Amino acid sequence: AGNVAVLGRPNVGKSTLVNALVGAKVSIVSPRPQTTRHRLLGIATFPEGQLLLVDTPGIHREQKRAMNRMMNRAARGAVEGVDAAVLVIEAGRWTEEDGLAYSALRASGVPVVLVVNKVDKVKDKTALLPFISEITHEREFAFVHPVSAMKSKGLEALVKNLIFLMPESEPHYAE
Numbered sequence: 260a261g262n263v264a265v266l267g268r269p270n271v272g273k274s275t276l277v278n279a280l281v282g283a284k285v286s287i288v289s290p291r292p293q294t295t296r297h298r299l300l301g302i303a304t305f306p307e308g309q310l311l312l313v314d315t316p317g318i319h320r321e322q323k324r325a326m327n328r329m330m331n332r333a334a335r336g337a338v339e340g341v342d343a344a345v346l347v348i349e350a351g352r353w354t355e356e357d358g359l360a361y362s363a364l365r366a367s368g369v370p371v372v373l374v375v376n377k378v379d380k381v382k383d384k385t386a387l388l389p390f391i392s393e394i395t396h397e398r399e400f401a402f403v404h405p406v407s408a409m410k411s412k413g414l415e416a417l418v419k420n421l422i423f424l425m426p427e428s429e430p431h432y433a434e
């Protein structure tokens with residue numbers, strides 16, 4: 260089990276992604292008490308493990324202010340206790356806000372997984388590669404996943420890699 264922060268600009272498809280991850284195979288276990296830091300978006304359960312999907316309100320707030328030291332400190336707090344951060348962006352669109360969110364997350368030290376959503380809207384799929392190359396050039400992502408949250412494409416691979424980033428869970432032995 261592990262905690263995954265899901266963040267990104269409004270309208271990039273965070274809710275759609277979380278619903279797709281929670282919806283598919285999945286049973287929602289008893290909701291845990293929400294901390295003031297993180298809002299629980301959903302719990303996705305897979306054979307390989309469980310992901311607590313939370314948002315990081317701190318980052319959105321701080322992102323609006325210019326880059327400064329406070330931002331990085333706030334980002335560190337915002338992703339405290341999180342095992343991985345999913346930064347959701349829209350295919351073909353990389354904004355200054357996306358860049359600020361990335362910088363804040365990297366400063367916090369948490370592994371950042373880039374989810375390039377809405378690939379179904381991209382007519383010429385060969386355009387995706389140069390787009391992704393440009394973003395990942397001189398930036399560090401644990402994984403990069405082009406997906407369509409709406410059409411549930413690319414989510415299995417995303418889940419596998421998220422679970423890979425989670426701390427080892429206690430092994431279960433049969434009686």
Ligand code: GDP
Nearest residue numbers: 269270271272273274275377380407408409410
């Ligand atoms: P949020 O504000 O980041 O939570 O974004 P939402 O999940 O509310 O999605 C914003 C809009 O984008 C909605 O109209 C969604 O239907 C649409 N959307 C989300 N994911 C996809 C996708 O994979 N493909 C397309 N074409 N639209 C999407």
